[in-house]
Amino acid sequence: MNIIVCAKQVVDISEMKIDNSTNKPILSGLNKKVNEIDKNAVEEAIKIKDANGGKITVLTVGEADAKERMKELLAMGADEGILINPPENMDYAMLTNILAGAIRKIDGFDLIICGEASTDMFSGQVGPRIAGILDLPQITYAQKITVEKDKINAERNLGDMVVTMESPYPVLVSVTKEINEPRLPSLMQILSSASKPIQDWTIESLDVIVESKVKTIDLQGVSTDRKNIIYKDDSEDNIQKLVDNLAKDGVLR
Amino acid sequence: MILVYSESKNLTIELLHKATDLAKELKTKTIAIIIGKDDDSLAQEYIAYGADKVLQVESNLEQYKAEEYADILDHIIKDTKTQVVLIGSDKNGKELASRLAGRLDIGCIIDATNVYIKDGKVTAERVVYSGNAISVEQFNSAPSVITVPSKVFDPSPKDDKRKGDIEKVKASFEKSASIVANVAELQSGGVNVEDAEIIVSCGRGMKNKEDLKLVNDLAEVLKGKTIGCSRPIAADLKWLPEEHWIGLSGHKVKPKLYIAAGISGQIQHIAGMRDSGVVVAINKDADALIFKSADYGIVGDLYKVLPKLTEAIKAKMG
Ligand SMILES: Cc1cc2nc3c(=O)[nH]c(=O)nc-3n(C[C@H](O)[C@H](O)[C@H](O)COP(=O)(O)OP(=O)(O)OC[C@H]3O[C@@H](n4cnc5c(N)ncnc54)[C@H](O)[C@@H]3O)c2cc1C
Ligand SMILES: Cc1cc2nc3c(=O)[nH]c(=O)nc-3n(C[C@H](O)[C@H](O)[C@H](O)COP(=O)(O)OP(=O)(O)OC[C@H]3O[C@@H](n4cnc5c(N)ncnc54)[C@H](O)[C@@H]3O)c2cc1C
Numbered sequence: 001m002n003i004i005v006c007a008k009q010v011v012d013i014s015e016m017k018i019d020n021s022t023n024k025p026i027l028s029g030l031n032k033k034v035n036e037i038d039k040n041a042v043e044e045a046i047k048i049k050d051a052n053g054g055k056i057t058v059l060t061v062g063e064a065d066a067k068e069r070m071k072e073l074l075a076m077g078a079d080e081g082i083l084i085n086p087p088e089n090m091d092y093a094m095l096t097n098i099l100a101g102a103i104r105k106i107d108g109f110d111l112i113i114c115g116e117a118s119t120d121m122f123s124g125q126v127g128p129r130i131a132g133i134l135d136l137p138q139i140t141y142a143q144k145i146t147v148e149k150d151k152i153n154a155e156r157n158l159g160d161m162v163v164t165m166e167s168p169y170p171v172l173v174s175v176t177k178e179i180n181e182p183r184l185p186s187l188m189q190i191l192s193s194a195s196k197p198i199q200d201w202t203i204e205s206l207d208v209i210v211e212s213k214v215k216t217i218d219l220q221g222v223s224t225d226r227k228n229i230i231y232k233d234d235s236e237d238n239i240q241k242l243v244d245n246l247a248k249d250g251v252l253r
Numbered sequence: 254m255i256l257v258y259s260e261s262k263n264l265t266i267e268l269l270h271k272a273t274d275l276a277k278e279l280k281t282k283t284i285a286i287i288i289g290k291d292d293d294s295l296a297q298e299y300i301a302y303g304a305d306k307v308l309q310v311e312s313n314l315e316q317y318k319a320e321e322y323a324d325i326l327d328h329i330i331k332d333t334k335t336q337v338v339l340i341g342s343d344k345n346g347k348e349l350a351s352r353l354a355g356r357l358d359i360g361c362i363i364d365a366t367n368v369y370i371k372d373g374k375v376t377a378e379r380v381v382y383s384g385n386a387i388s389v390e391q392f393n394s395a396p397s398v399i400t401v402p403s404k405v406f407d408p409s410p411k412d413d414k415r416k417g418d419i420e421k422v423k424a425s426f427e428k429s430a431s432i433v434a435n436v437a438e439l440q441s442g443g444v445n446v447e448d449a450e451i452i453v454s455c456g457r458g459m460k461n462k463e464d465l466k467l468v469n470d471l472a473e474v475l476k477g478k479t480i481g482c483s484r485p486i487a488a489d490l491k492w493l494p495e496e497h498w499i500g501l502s503g504h505k506v507k508p509k510l511y512i513a514a515g516i517s518g519q520i521q522h523i524a525g526m527r528d529s530g531v532v533v534a535i536n537k538d539a540d541a542l543i544f545k546s547a548d549y550g551i552v553g554d555l556y557k558v559l560p561k562l563t564e565a566i567k568a569k570m571g
Pocket of ligand 2: 036037117118119177455456457458459482483484485486498499500501502503504514515516517518519520521522525535536537538541553554555556
């Protein structure tokens with residue numbers, strides 16, 4: 001089973017601040033990490049590989065520092081990485097044409113796994129968009145996957161119902177956070193991942209047209225001010241103060 | 254043309270309002286699409302809510318599949334010279350729109366919170382960075398595919414005298430290689446957290462499902478009666494159905510009072526409740542992130558705080 005996992009490097013938005021003078025989010029200097037659900041995608045790929053054999057390729061469109069994140073995924077158990085530098089002002093059409101172009105170039109794959117969505121832009125557009133470009137069946141929001149020899153079976157969690165789909169290979173699946181618990185690599189694995197290959201591919205080497213369809217024209221920060229009145233313990237007195245405040249705020253009617 | 258499609262009737266009606274506005278500005282017409290069995294009364298209703306035409310795509314498809322529905326929409330877009338496609342932003346709607354945009358190599362914006370024409374171009378806003386920013390995006394290509402969540406737009410007033418065309422066509426699509434093997438409905442209690450005025454919400458600080466009673470009791474005295482939860486409570490533990498799940502990947506709520514008990518306050522949870530009026534947090538960890546997003550907080554064990562708070566509020570409210 002040859003598996004491609006699409007994984008993205010994201011900024012850690014929990015540390016994000018808004019610049020008060022410009023009302024823009026401050027993006028520089030933020031820590032970067034692997035998009036959380038992409039670790040679930042790699043974990044699922046490892047489980048499938050352990051049971052069926054094969055190879056796991058991690059594919060990322062990202063800046064050079066994304067290599068550090070890819071190494072974490074190789075340490076978990078992926079076999080190799082392919083990193084492609086993004087063009088300027090990359091939109092979804094450009095990104096997914098690049099990813100699809102790279103996937104076409106990787107010979108012989110059975111399964112592409114994406115995350116349900118990323119933590120920073122959170123659109124969930126990338127997976128199904130790639131499936132559309134490559135004309136592959138898609139199974140999104142999978143909370144459980146069962147791999148058989150000539151077909152995959154996956155449960156889509158739609159909130160109000162669970163739909164079980166079956167598809168032959170090749171197929172694109174996007175997974176939810178609940179599908180598994182990503183492993184923490186051991187020190188040995190981290191050390192040995194250094195020797196696993198990460199190739200740099202250029203967009204020019206892919207047979208794709210990279211053209212923007214949507215342009216970001218503005219980005220405005222949203223900040224909510226809160227009173228932050230925190231009572232250090234649950235004494236009767238504090239509970240009463242809280243209730244009095246809520247009454248004053250007019251929310252106890 | 255402005256095309257509107259959603260599996261949900263309510264969402265279709267909401268989108269039709271925006272579609273009519275866009276159609277006026279772009280000097281074109283609106284088409285609502287129904288896929289599946291013919292339904293003339295539904296078609297009439299869509300006309301009453303602003304559709305100039307309803308396209309009833311007859312098919313023997315028992316179930317939705319992204320591949321087949323994208324193929325159907327692809328044909329309609331090409332046949333009708335469509336400029337904008339508005340699709341309801343539920344999970345199926347999002348994957349359908351994305352796939353469609355990929356096939357047609359066109360732009361797509363997911364979860365738009367506003368759509369308008371600016372400098373002659375279709376423009377949409379969406380929330381990014383887990384609620385920390387709003388990005389304004391403009392299409393420089395056509396057609397434009399946009400998905401819109403429920404409750405973003407209000408429906409226009411219903412006008413039963415409105416006239417429109419109903420056209421029936423046979424679906425044309427290529428069969429997908431995948432099959433729907435099973436559909437299991439999940440239990441639901443018809444709760445609507447999005448419209449709730451008061452929400453008492455819980456997270457993994459709860460030790461057992463039975464302990465939800467503490468949350469229920471407080472909700473009861475607050476006459477809000479609505480309880481919410483973090484993703485793990487609904488998605489991992491399944492103690493509450495999906496309709497209670499609040500956050501980035503769950504429901505977005507804006508009650509006048511939001512009480513979070515045993516919720517750590519990760520940014521993905523905050524994304525769903527940041528528009529709340531007053532926020533109260535109860536957490537035993539003084540450093541929990543939730544306190545940063547709270548107006549009032551009590552550091553303590555929710556098993557002690559919730560009953561005390563319930564009693565005190567009961568006394569206050571008489
Ligand atoms: C305001 C703004 C600023 C931006 N700044 C940057 C920037 O600085 N650098 C930049 O590279 N892009 C930037 N982008 C582009 C945007 O981040 C990409 O379109 C993004 O990579 C994919 O969008 P998403 O996070 O919604 O993906 P989703 O569709 O939510 O992601 C779902 C899954 O798709 C896969 N996936 C998504 N992105 C990638 C990827 N890049 N490589 C491999 N797999 C992927 C993963 O499996 C992921 O779990 C910016 C966009 C906006 C609107
Ligand atoms: C792409 C993506 C989307 C996501 N979407 C969502 C979403 O929509 N909604 C959502 O909620 N999460 C979402 N998450 C998950 C989110 O990151 C957090 O993991 C989740 O919100 C944590 O839930 P929690 O606060 O219930 O649990 P925990 O983080 O485990 O927190 C439990 C808290 O309870 C406190 N506690 C424990 N015992 C007690 C006690 N006796 N009394 C008082 N306090 C106690 C602890 O101090 C702790 O702060 C998403 C994650 C990703 C990656």
